[in-house]
Amino acid sequence: MAGTTEVVRLNVNGDTREVGVPTHYTLLETLRYVLALTGSKQGCDKGDCGACTVLLDGVPTLSCITPVWEAEGKSVTTVEGLAGPSGPHPLQDEFDLNGAAQCGFCTPGILCSAAALLERTGTPTRDEIKEALAGNLCRCTGYTKIYDAIEAAAERMSAAG
Amino acid sequence: MGTIRDMIAPFDFFQPATVDDALALLSEHGDDAWVLAGGLDSFDWFKDRIKRPKVVVDLGVIESLSAISESGDGLEIGAMASLTSIVNHARIRADYPLLTTAAEHVATPQIRNQGTLGGNVSQDTRCWYYRSGWPCYRAGGNTCYAAAPQAMNREHCILGASRCVAVSPSDTAPALFALDATMVVRHGRRERVIDAEDFFIGPSTDITRMTILEAGDLLTSIRIPAQWAGARVYYEKVRDRGSWDFALESVAAAFRMDGDMVADARVVVNGVAPYPVRLEAVERSIIGSRASEDLAIGAGEVAIQGVRSLRHNDYKVPMMRNLVKRAVRSVVA
Ligand SMILES: Cc1cc2nc3c(=O)[nH]c(=O)nc-3n(C[C@H](O)[C@H](O)[C@H](O)COP(=O)(O)OP(=O)(O)OC[C@H]3O[C@@H](n4cnc5c(N)ncnc54)[C@H](O)[C@@H]3O)c2cc1C
Ligand code: FES
Ligand code: FES
Numbered sequence: 001m002a003g004t005t006e007v008v009r010l011n012v013n014g015d016t017r018e019v020g021v022p023t024h025y026t027l028l029e030t031l032r033y034v035l036a037l038t039g040s041k042q043g044c045d046k047g048d049c050g051a052c053t054v055l056l057d058g059v060p061t062l063s064c065i066t067p068v069w070e071a072e073g074k075s076v077t078t079v080e081g082l083a084g085p086s087g088p089h090p091l092q093d094e095f096d097l098n099g100a101a102q103c104g105f106c107t108p109g110i111l112c113s114a115a116a117l118l119e120r121t122g123t124p125t126r127d128e129i130k131e132a133l134a135g136n137l138c139r140c141t142g143y144t145k146i147y148d149a150i151e152a153a154a155e156r157m158s159a160a161g
Numbered sequence: 162m163g164t165i166r167d168m169i170a171p172f173d174f175f176q177p178a179t180v181d182d183a184l185a186l187l188s189e190h191g192d193d194a195w196v197l198a199g200g201l202d203s204f205d206w207f208k209d210r211i212k213r214p215k216v217v218v219d220l221g222v223i224e225s226l227s228a229i230s231e232s233g234d235g236l237e238i239g240a241m242a243s244l245t246s247i248v249n250h251a252r253i254r255a256d257y258p259l260l261t262t263a264a265e266h267v268a269t270p271q272i273r274n275q276g277t278l279g280g281n282v283s284q285d286t287r288c289w290y291y292r293s294g295w296p297c298y299r300a301g302g303n304t305c306y307a308a309a310p311q312a313m314n315r316e317h318c319i320l321g322a323s324r325c326v327a328v329s330p331s332d333t334a335p336a337l338f339a340l341d342a343t344m345v346v347r348h349g350r351r352e353r354v355i356d357a358e359d360f361f362i363g364p365s366t367d368i369t370r371m372t373i374l375e376a377g378d379l380l381t382s383i384r385i386p387a388q389w390a391g392a393r394v395y396y397e398k399v400r401d402r403g404s405w406d407f408a409l410e411s412v413a414a415a416f417r418m419d420g421d422m423v424a425d426a427r428v429v430v431n432g433v434a435p436y437p438v439r440l441e442a443v444e445r446s447i448i449g450s451r452a453s454e455d456l457a458i459g460a461g462e463v464a465i466q467g468v469r470s471l472r473h474n475d476y477k478v479p480m481m482r483n484l485v486k487r488a489v490r491s492v493v494a
Contacts, residue, residue: 004173022171023171023172023173023174024169024170024171024172024174024207024217026169026204029168045168045208046204046205046208047201047204047205047271047272050269050271053271059274060270060271060274061271061274061275062271062272062275064204065199065200065201065204065275066200066275067174067197067200067217067219067221069174069176069219070219070221113270113271131270132270134269134270134404134405135268135269135270135271135272135405136269137404
């Protein structure tokens, strides 16, 4: 029946969560309105802006375009899951130190795209950073400080080994 | 807990495990069913509540549909292979770089991670009158808002219009067409293998569809014959801005050279018509001739014969001439 609610089992930021959701829900709606994980932003809700970017098994994915059922059996990482037990992710620190967020609306999605990039490529070139962020629109900080922050985080992470 | 929003009109959601299960669901639900691939086109319609399917059949868990494998002497690419998996595929890059380059030019990393080859060729037009839910011909109404005197039609057709002037938005379609790819379509137990030429249709064939696919049809794979493996290729996409954008126009071409003579060629443009257009007159004008600057200039002139621009898209005519010229120029020694 259209409009019915069913139970979805998700692994979000290392926790298993079982919740009832309407069958037509997206992953973003489930994160924000059912799990109260409001870090992932609902910008355009259409695939244009990247504010809703999360990592599905490590791959940058638009949660606004993902039926919640497609996240079953995969690990979901949102911005809330980037920090480790010992503190913020180096990217988070460097965004702070470099003034890489103004309104901050694009930041959660950018941090997820950047985290996946650094996972893949320890020391990305600026062109690689630009390409990795091509699906994340920022309308106020401007990209330079964001690129600076990502480069600084990459350096810090490779220095730490 | 926040307020529960209800942006999408509710639907039943199925994730069949096999192609046969998917086909059974599609035949059971007929016009009420919607095939969901990567969702980049689908969710846009759902969220605007312009399309309200009762049943959504998600192909996402049918593993066989995302395989990329050798087939005969060519390649068979599952309809659900992501654009990223195509960009990263070593054999495609080595033998059919035209497809690699075209797929690389689609949208953004996230969209290429989620978007599929089958969805990319099956996607609907981006004409904004139609996408905004205006009751145009394509939506079952009786006018084309984009061809009206006051219309903003900078992105629309210069060829192939028939009441509707919308264009095909796919970047991979012209590349697949130039490589003589075929589409494998299942409907119930019946399987058809369809040439690109017949797969992409114009409004004079059916104004409500961009492809031959109808309710109950499932595109299962795309086959690329070996014919153009290792050919000289050229791809260029023109768009308004450098980050992501749909093509204003694109050209995809493949050439077989015999020394400096063009032995065989395929030249396909997109963004000019409701379907990717193979320019056979251009091909005829260059096959058997020595590649030269003059040949390239001539090919550009042949390309634009018969085009007709709208109020705001005159620029598409020289753009098409130049793209074809540059494609042919790419094989000049
Ligand atoms: C912001 C944005 C920018 C974009 N930019 C570009 C661009 O630059 N170039 C470009 O080419 N595209 C672009 N796209 C389009 C995007 O790449 C395609 O919409 C997407 O690839 C469609 O594929 P999908 O897998 O998401 O399919 P879906 O959206 O799920 O499906 C698209 C359509 O095809 C049908 N369909 C899909 N698969 C099958 C199948 N196997 N059998 C039968 N029917 C099927 C669906 O029913 C639906 O009607 C953009 C999209 C967005 C949101
Ligand atoms: S909210 Fe998902 S892309 Fe904009
Ligand atoms: S910081 Fe405001 S949109 Fe990027």
